[in-house]
Each structure stands twice: as C-alpha cells, then as structure tokens.
Amino acid sequence: MRTRPLKVALLGCGVVGSEVARIMTTHADDLAARIGAPVELAGVAVRRPSKVREGIDPELVTTDATALVKRGDIDVVVEVIGGIEPARSLITTAFEHGASVVSANKALLAQDGAALHAAAEANNRDLYYEAAVAGAIPLIRPLRESLAGDKINRVMGIVNGTTNFILDKMDSTGAGYQEALDEATALGYAEADPTADVEAFDAAAKAAILAGIAFHTRVRLDDVYREGMTEVTAADFASAKEMGCTIKLLAICERAADGGSVTARVHPAMIPLSHPLASVRGAYNAVFVESDAAGQLMFYGPGAGGAPTASAVLGDLVAVCRNKLSGATGPGDSAYTQLPVSPMGEVVTRYHISLDVADKPGVLAQVATVFAEHGVSIDTVRQQGKDGEASLVVVTHRASDASLNGTVEALRSLDTVRGVASIMRVEGE
Amino acid sequence: MRTRPLKVALLGCGVVGSEVARIMTTHADDLAARIGAPVELAGVAVRRPSKVREGIDPELVTTDATALVKRGDIDVVVEVIGGIEPARSLITTAFEHGASVVSANKALLAQDGAALHAAAEANNRDLYYEAAVAGAIPLIRPLRESLAGDKINRVMGIVNGTTNFILDKMDSTGAGYQEALDEATALGYAEADPTADVEAFDAAAKAAILAGIAFHTRVRLDDVYREGMTEVTAADFASAKEMGCTIKLLAICERAADGGSVTARVHPAMIPLSHPLASVRGAYNAVFVESDAAGQLMFYGPGAGGAPTASAVLGDLVAVCRNKLSGATGPGDSAYTQLPVSPMGEVVTRYHISLDVADKPGVLAQVATVFAEHGVSIDTVRQQGKDGEASLVVVTHRASDASLNGTVEALRSLDTVRGVASIMRVEGE
Incomplete structure (x- = not known):
C-alpha cells in the first residue's frame, strides 16, 4: 500500500460534511485498505470558522474555499455546500488545479x-x-455502470423524503396537507421554508439527473415538468383508496414507445397498493427501474440525512481515489444519444378526474361525449348523487396530457359541469 | 472513439450465453458508445456445435474452449458455463493469456x-x-463500490427465485411443499432435479460471496451454515400467519455485535409481514443491507433468467472493457480484515418452537424451567389443548443457536413432551 496520503478538501461542514469528516477519521484504516493509500483531510472550508466542530482540527478550518481548492496538492474536493454559487466556481477551479470532485449538489448538477x-x-x-x-x-x-449493457426504458421513483413523509402521514391518518406538513416541520423532516420540497423543485432536479444518466441524453432542470403536492387533499386520498391506490409524489423519466424521445416529470400520482413503491413509508426513498433485459428493479433506502448522505459521498471518494492511484477516470458524462426531451403534452398516462355535476339525466352522456371527442377513452365511471348535486369520477385509459387538457377545458365549459374537483395521474399499472 | 474492436470470447451459449450474444449484436452501437470502442464476438465455445444458434455466425462456434481462451487476442472472456470444471481451468488460462473475465458462476466463485x-x-x-x-x-x-466508504453489518436476502416461488405459493394457496414444487417444476421455475435450489446449495454459494464482499474477509462455501426448505409445512405457514409473519428462505451474513467475527447462514425463517422482504413475491429476489452510515437499503429484482442475467453480465463487460482501454483494473479481491467465520452455534437470533405435549397441569412449568436452565428467555407462549393432547408454541427472545439446541435436546427428554413439531428461526425484527 502507498503510504503517502491522498489529500481531501472538504467544502462545507454542515449536517453532511461533519459526518464525512467523522467517518474519514473513525474509518481511516478501512478507507486506506479499500483505496490502497491513506486519505487525509487537508482542509475544511466553512462560513462560520468560530463554530466548534468536534473531531476536526481547528488548524484545518478556513473561510477561504477558493484558496483551498487552488492549493494544488489537493487530490479530491468534496463539495457539500449546495446551491449554485459559489459551489460551481469552486468545482471548476478544483478541476483546473488538478483535483477530482465528489459532490452532493443536485441543484447544480441538474442545472450545469x-x-x-x-x-x-x-x-x-x-x-x-x-x-x-x-x-x-x-x-x-x-x-451508469451496472446497467451499462442494458437499455433503460423507465425510471420512476420517490426521491424526496419530506414529501413522502407528508403524503404517508395524510394516507395513514386522514390528515390534511397543512396538518401533515406541520408535523413534518416539528419532527425536522421539513425545513422552515418547505418550498423546494413541496413544490417539487428538489425532486425535479433529481429527475433531470436520473433522466440524463438513464437515457444517455442531455436533460436539464428546465426540461422537467414539475407539479408540487400542496394541493393534494384528504378527499384525493379517499378517492385513491376506493381505487385500491395511494398517492405518491413521483419522479418519472420515460423513453417514448418509439424510442425517439424522452420525457421527465414530477407530480403527485395515484399508484396501486400492490406496486412496490406504494409501501415506501415515512421519509424513505425508492426508485423503480425498468430496462429491456433486466426487467424491473427497485432500489430502496434513506433518501436524506447526514450519515446516509455521507455514506454515498464516501463511496464516491473511495472510487475517485482509486481512479487517481491507477491514473484512470471513471465513466464520465454520457449524452451520446442526444434524444429530444418532449414537452409534457406528449406524455401518455392514465387519469383520475373528479367532477361536480348537476344531478340530472343526460349529464353522463354529455361528459362521455366530450371525452370521446378528444380521443380520451374512459375506463370506469362512478356516479354519486346527493341533494341535487352529484359527482362523477372518471378513470381513463392511457391518453396524452394534451388530449386530457383539451378534454378538461371542454368539460369546464359544459353548463352541467359545476367544477373540476381534481385531476390526478394514475401510474404504475 | 477507438475503431479497433475489443474481442470477446463467450464460453457457453445456453439460456444466458445466447442472450449475451444477442444483446451484443442488437445493442452494438450503444455498447460501443458506452465503452469507447466497439466490441466484437470473437468466438463461442459450446458443447454441441451442431445446434442452430440464431444470430451467431457458425464460423465463430468451437468446441475447443481451451484453444479459444489461449488465442492471445481475446480481451474479455465471458464464462457462463457454470460448475467447477472446466470453468475454473478456462478462467485461469484466460488470465494467463491476457484476458479479463466476466463470470456468472456462483458455485465456482464461492469455492475458489x-x-x-x-x-x-x-x-x-x-x-x-x-x-x-x-x-x-x-x-x-x-x-463493493457504492458502500466502500461505509461499514456493512448485515446482509439478509432472498437470493433463490425457485424456493421463493415455492414458499410464496405455499403462503398464498395453503399448498404443501410437494404440491408447490410440482407447480414450480411445471412452470419451469424448478429444475427436474431441484436439489441445488431446495436444499439451499445455490443460496449458500451466494451467501459466501456476499459475506466475503460485505465484510472484506474470506468466506468459503464450507463456512456457510445451510438448511434447505423441504421440511417447511403448511402448518408452519399457519403458525407464521398467527404471528403476523410469513416464511422465506433467507441468506443471512452478519458481523458479530463485538465486530470480531462474522457468520453466514441459509435457512427458512419467519419474518414479519411488515418487513420489506416479506412482500417479495414469486421468483423475484431481494437483498436487505444494513450499514453504519447508510442505514437500511434494499435491492429488488429478477434473480434469474436469460435476459436479466445477461444484463448483469453485459454491465460487467462494459466496465471491464473500459478498464482495459484505460489500462486500469477495477476493485479486486478484498479480504484484508481476515475476520474469523464463527460456527452456527454462535449465531444469535429468535426462535419459534412448536411442541406436542401431554395435556396436564405442570407441563408449562416444566418446559419453562428447561428454557431457563439453558439461558433461553421466553417472549411468548401459546397453549392449545384438544383430546388429552396439547400443543405449546414458544417464541423466544434472542439466544445463541447452541443454547437453543441444548434446550431442544433437554425438552425431547421430558416425559411430558411427546415431540418437537417444528423449530424455526424468526428474523427481521
């Protein structure tokens, strides 16, 4: 084994960074054995240098991250700051000064x-x-590697633990969105400003990254259709239950049936209780992958948290250090297929639509005619009447998002349709 | 991209090999893009050369596998023959003649x-x-790679699809073992001689491989405790249901609580229905991994079949070809911890024991005394009496296998115990 250590610069020392530093110390011998050389924490860039950081030599701490990545003797930069800047400039500078980079920065990766x-x-x-x-x-x-000899057609997953916690709580207790969010906040699962999670910006960034890797094509954050989960109601869960479903916020990356394009989207959707993703509870994440040869695979585990995220960072650190020692690089960017990313209108799926209608004869016929005129085939209809009001719940066969939108617009203009109570996609069948 | 192709020799062209050859042809452009050079099927070693193999140039087919791996121009040998010899000699010869090897041979890997x-x-x-x-x-x-920066404490999985199909069938239909096996055979899930599957030789080989990788230590097939599932009865499933459990054939690799040793074992066990492994249906496989930092992870998918196995082979082929082009090698053997593998007697778990006893006062006291004398603490006891006969179902707290065996031996010698109807381990709690 080489005795001269590989030098690691850590950018950021919050929840994840402090765990990375801790494990680098406590598991130093194991890491050295697995890499083939010791690794040494050579510097830690932070915003607040006065904060006491247990187990980290104060001599290593600096506020000048740029100087740290420019030192020239750093083998690997671990970036766990998050956000676009200064992370982007620091990573670029690190490369220019000879370091490899391990990052946990989904927003930056999705954008740049x-x-x-x-x-x-x-x-x-x-x-x-x-x-x-x-x-x-x-x-x-x-x-990127295990399925490199296969053709991936679909990646569908729960990639945000905060929203899964909220939806799981709504499902199991009948709570409304706000009540479940308040509990998530109290327990530390949701941040004070939960926008990035509940409006699905976080999940959309992950969908962009997954789609890019799965389809060897360029998918940016802007290419991902995004719909948050703040409007999911207890009534939606009741409807889902009647269908033998639950509701999850899903990131879905698909190759079109003809193979000529891809789509990426994030939105709440009903999935059958029998689907493996339906039983993913609390803040756990899981991703379902469908490929030509392997068939259906699922990967399940904690999607956030200091130690779990540090585990992933350190796995990468070992790989990058091994590459450095052997003079090789791992599989890099792969966008050779250059498939176009289709807009949401071309996505084909099923829909669950709940309508408030007048309780009089002929309404169903009118509604059914509108669906037929827009080429959206109906699978099931359920009518419920009470006090002169009635509701119609329609579940469609597969249709394009554009056709569905046209249908809903036409339904709204019918005199007999008082309102469209909810529209939700149905996935996983 | 390099235009000179990397040359691949395929040893074996059965269910898996023919799929490997097919995908190498149909996905040639994708493989080339991902590797950075085209791959060419340079030879196929088979036992029956006269058999027509669709899509494979008959010129490539040979019965002389040794000559093929000795050619000297082969970059990668894909071994999908199975069994110990001639696979072992061919792989060794391939290395000596400059080729890297991708193998699907669990028996050989576990033994040598x-x-x-x-x-x-x-x-x-x-x-x-x-x-x-x-x-x-x-x-x-x-x-080996993603968790290389973490410390794995436990790997527990369903790694044999045939036995999972049989057990799932028994669970869902109430069928006995023989009936479920017959159905598995008729549907092609079980071989004419199902011994390797039902006696858990196949799962034991996989457990040896997984334990070795997870604990960076040397674990051979002989180190794995092995118990088949031919004696699991419909009555066992009924007992499991009463406990809110089902029965699975589990491969379990564990690091001892003190970290100083490891164990590996394969046997049928009850697991709670709430455990993610309980809902793994049919011939699917799933493996649950527990580590210090990552926590609980699960990997799920098809555990056998031509195309799924070929997907894994081709992922390795891409990696090995990339390594070849960059002049590097991937992470190899890692047994640096050299932890001893403890015998089964030292394994600590819970037990479900069903006893046929005389239906008279004092029996429970006698039985409880025997458990106490052997240091096995009882969690719950259920007594059922009928017609002068009675049954006692005891579920224990965690105890060593040796203590449990001592307990059972002593129970058998009690006059009031007519027989030990079943003993089953309880996992996943």
Missing part, C-alpha cells in the same frame, strides 16, 4: 451538469455525485 | 474465489461477477 462534466473531462479528472440523488441509495452507479 | 482473484491480480486483469448473485439486481457493485 454538462459544463461541469466538460470541465472534469478537459482536466482528465472525475466528477462523482451518488449523494445528489436519493441519499444513501446506490442509484447513480447502478444506472 | 480467492484463487481466481489471485490469478486475476497476478496477471493484472479484472474478474467481475455481478451475475453470480441475484441475477440482474445490481448488488456486487453497490456492496
């Missing part, structure tokens, strides 16, 4: 993955980011 | 993994075998 990969490649360095998607769950590596 | 890894290392070549455990499920790579 191509440029960062290009910078890594130009400097013959590695950019690894297993921790950016689904925390501790090995997912990027299986998609 | 150390020697094969040594041969690979001596020749600076790769030995990859994702397909040897749990078919298409990415498992070896996640354990």
Whole structure:
C-alpha cells in the first residue's frame, strides 16, 4: 500500500460534511485498505470558522474555499455546500488545479451538469455525485455502470423524503396537507421554508439527473415538468383508496414507445397498493427501474440525512481515489444519444378526474361525449348523487396530457359541469 | 472513439450465453458508445456445435474452449458455463493469456474465489461477477463500490427465485411443499432435479460471496451454515400467519455485535409481514443491507433468467472493457480484515418452537424451567389443548443457536413432551 496520503478538501461542514469528516477519521484504516493509500483531510472550508466542530482540527478550518481548492496538492474536493454559487466556481477551479470532485449538489448538477462534466473531462479528472440523488441509495452507479449493457426504458421513483413523509402521514391518518406538513416541520423532516420540497423543485432536479444518466441524453432542470403536492387533499386520498391506490409524489423519466424521445416529470400520482413503491413509508426513498433485459428493479433506502448522505459521498471518494492511484477516470458524462426531451403534452398516462355535476339525466352522456371527442377513452365511471348535486369520477385509459387538457377545458365549459374537483395521474399499472 | 474492436470470447451459449450474444449484436452501437470502442464476438465455445444458434455466425462456434481462451487476442472472456470444471481451468488460462473475465458462476466463485482473484491480480486483469448473485439486481457493485466508504453489518436476502416461488405459493394457496414444487417444476421455475435450489446449495454459494464482499474477509462455501426448505409445512405457514409473519428462505451474513467475527447462514425463517422482504413475491429476489452510515437499503429484482442475467453480465463487460482501454483494473479481491467465520452455534437470533405435549397441569412449568436452565428467555407462549393432547408454541427472545439446541435436546427428554413439531428461526425484527 502507498503510504503517502491522498489529500481531501472538504467544502462545507454542515449536517453532511461533519459526518464525512467523522467517518474519514473513525474509518481511516478501512478507507486506506479499500483505496490502497491513506486519505487525509487537508482542509475544511466553512462560513462560520468560530463554530466548534468536534473531531476536526481547528488548524484545518478556513473561510477561504477558493484558496483551498487552488492549493494544488489537493487530490479530491468534496463539495457539500449546495446551491449554485459559489459551489460551481469552486468545482471548476478544483478541476483546473488538478483535483477530482465528489459532490452532493443536485441543484447544480441538474442545472450545469454538462459544463461541469466538460470541465472534469478537459482536466482528465472525475466528477462523482451518488449523494445528489436519493441519499444513501446506490442509484447513480447502478444506472451508469451496472446497467451499462442494458437499455433503460423507465425510471420512476420517490426521491424526496419530506414529501413522502407528508403524503404517508395524510394516507395513514386522514390528515390534511397543512396538518401533515406541520408535523413534518416539528419532527425536522421539513425545513422552515418547505418550498423546494413541496413544490417539487428538489425532486425535479433529481429527475433531470436520473433522466440524463438513464437515457444517455442531455436533460436539464428546465426540461422537467414539475407539479408540487400542496394541493393534494384528504378527499384525493379517499378517492385513491376506493381505487385500491395511494398517492405518491413521483419522479418519472420515460423513453417514448418509439424510442425517439424522452420525457421527465414530477407530480403527485395515484399508484396501486400492490406496486412496490406504494409501501415506501415515512421519509424513505425508492426508485423503480425498468430496462429491456433486466426487467424491473427497485432500489430502496434513506433518501436524506447526514450519515446516509455521507455514506454515498464516501463511496464516491473511495472510487475517485482509486481512479487517481491507477491514473484512470471513471465513466464520465454520457449524452451520446442526444434524444429530444418532449414537452409534457406528449406524455401518455392514465387519469383520475373528479367532477361536480348537476344531478340530472343526460349529464353522463354529455361528459362521455366530450371525452370521446378528444380521443380520451374512459375506463370506469362512478356516479354519486346527493341533494341535487352529484359527482362523477372518471378513470381513463392511457391518453396524452394534451388530449386530457383539451378534454378538461371542454368539460369546464359544459353548463352541467359545476367544477373540476381534481385531476390526478394514475401510474404504475 | 477507438475503431479497433475489443474481442470477446463467450464460453457457453445456453439460456444466458445466447442472450449475451444477442444483446451484443442488437445493442452494438450503444455498447460501443458506452465503452469507447466497439466490441466484437470473437468466438463461442459450446458443447454441441451442431445446434442452430440464431444470430451467431457458425464460423465463430468451437468446441475447443481451451484453444479459444489461449488465442492471445481475446480481451474479455465471458464464462457462463457454470460448475467447477472446466470453468475454473478456462478462467485461469484466460488470465494467463491476457484476458479479463466476466463470470456468472456462483458455485465456482464461492469455492475458489480467492484463487481466481489471485490469478486475476497476478496477471493484472479484472474478474467481475455481478451475475453470480441475484441475477440482474445490481448488488456486487453497490456492496463493493457504492458502500466502500461505509461499514456493512448485515446482509439478509432472498437470493433463490425457485424456493421463493415455492414458499410464496405455499403462503398464498395453503399448498404443501410437494404440491408447490410440482407447480414450480411445471412452470419451469424448478429444475427436474431441484436439489441445488431446495436444499439451499445455490443460496449458500451466494451467501459466501456476499459475506466475503460485505465484510472484506474470506468466506468459503464450507463456512456457510445451510438448511434447505423441504421440511417447511403448511402448518408452519399457519403458525407464521398467527404471528403476523410469513416464511422465506433467507441468506443471512452478519458481523458479530463485538465486530470480531462474522457468520453466514441459509435457512427458512419467519419474518414479519411488515418487513420489506416479506412482500417479495414469486421468483423475484431481494437483498436487505444494513450499514453504519447508510442505514437500511434494499435491492429488488429478477434473480434469474436469460435476459436479466445477461444484463448483469453485459454491465460487467462494459466496465471491464473500459478498464482495459484505460489500462486500469477495477476493485479486486478484498479480504484484508481476515475476520474469523464463527460456527452456527454462535449465531444469535429468535426462535419459534412448536411442541406436542401431554395435556396436564405442570407441563408449562416444566418446559419453562428447561428454557431457563439453558439461558433461553421466553417472549411468548401459546397453549392449545384438544383430546388429552396439547400443543405449546414458544417464541423466544434472542439466544445463541447452541443454547437453543441444548434446550431442544433437554425438552425431547421430558416425559411430558411427546415431540418437537417444528423449530424455526424468526428474523427481521
């Protein structure tokens, strides 16, 4: 084994960074044996240097992250700051000064993955980011390497623990969205400003990364259709239960049936209770992958948290260090198929639509005619009447999002339709 | 991209081999893009050369596998023959003649993994075998690479599809073992001689491989405690249901609580219906991994079949070809911890014991005394009496296998105990 250590610079020392530093110390011998050389924490860039950080030599702490990545003797930079800047500039500078990079930064990867990969490649360095998607769950590596000889057609997953906790709570207790969110906040599962989670910005970034890797094509955050879960109601869960379903916030990346394009989207959806994703509870994540040869695979585990995310970061650190020792680089960016990303209108799926209608003869016939005129085939209809009001619950066969939108617009203009109470996609069948 | 192709020799062209050859042809462009060079099928060694093999140039077919691996121009040998010989000699010869090897051979890896890894290392070549455990499920790579910065404490899985199909059938229909086996045979899930599956030789080989990788220690097939599932009865399933459990054939690899040793075992066990492994249906496989930092992870998918196994083989083929082009090798054998493998007697778990006893006062006191004398603490007891006969169902707290065996031996010698109807371990709590 080489005795001269590989030097690691840590950018950020919050929940994840402090765990990375801790494990680098407590598991130093194991890491050395697995890498083939010891690894040494050579510097830690933080915003608040005065904060006491147990187990970290104060001499290593600096507020000048740029100087740290420019030192020239750093082998690997671990970026766990998050956000676009200064993370982006620091990573680029790290590559230019000879370091490889391990990042957990989903927002940055989703927005600027191509440029960062290009910078890594130009400097013959590695950019690894297993921790950016689904925390501790090995997912990027299986998609990029284990399934490299296969053709992936679909990636569908629960990739945000906060929203899964909220939806699971609504499902199991009948609570409304706000009540469940309050509990998530109290328990530390949701941040004070939960927007990134509940409006699905976080999940959309992960969907962009997963789609890019799965389909070897360029998918940016802007390409991902995004719909949050703040409007999911207790009534939606009641409807889902009647159908033998539950509701999950799903990130779905699909190759079109003809293979000529891909789509990526994040939205709440009903899935059957028999689907493996339906039983993913609390803040856990799980990702379901369908490929030509392997068939259906699922990866399950904690999607966030300091130690789980650190596990993914350190797995990457070992790989990047091994590559450094052997003079090789791992599988980098792969966007050779250059498939177009289709807009949401072209996505084909099933829908569950709940309508408030007048309780009089002929309404169902009118409604059914509108669906037929827009080419949306109805699977089942359930009518419930009470006090002159009635509700119609329609579940469709597969249809394009554009056709469904046209249908709903036409339904709204019918005199007999008082309102469209909810529209939800039905997945996993 | 390099235009000169990498040359692949395929040893075996059965269910898996023919799928490997097919995908190498149909996905040639994708494989080339992902590797950075085209791959060419340079030879196929078979036993019956006269058999027509669709899509394979008859010119490539040979019965002389040894000559094929000795050619010297072969970059990668894919071994999907199975069994110990001639596979072992062919793989060793392949390394000596400059080829890396991708194998799906669990029996060989479990028996001679150390020697094969040594041969690979001596020749600076790769030995990859994702397909040897749990078919298409990415498992070896996640354990070896994604979790390389973590400390794995437990691997528990359903790694044999045939027995899971049989047990699932018994669970869902109330069928007995023979009836369920007959159905598995009729549907092609069980072989004409099902011994390797039902007596858990296959699962034991996989447990040896998984334990070795998870604990960075040497675990051979002989180190694995093995108990088949031919004696699981419909009555056992009824008992399991009463406890809110089902029965699965589990491969369990554990690090001892003090960290100083490991164990590996395969046997039928009750697990709670709430455990993720309980809902693994039909011939699917799933493996549950517990580590210090990542926590609980699960990997799920098809554990066998031509195309799924080929997916795993081809993922390895891409990795090995990439390594070849960059002049590096992937993570090889890792047995640096050299932990001893403890015998079954030291395994600590819970037990479900069903006794036929005389229906008279004082029996429970006698039985409880025997448990106490052997240091086995009782969790729950259920008594059922009918017609002068009675049954006692005892569920214990955690105790060593040796203590439990001592207890059972002493129970058998009691006059009031007519027989020990069943003993089953309880896992996953």
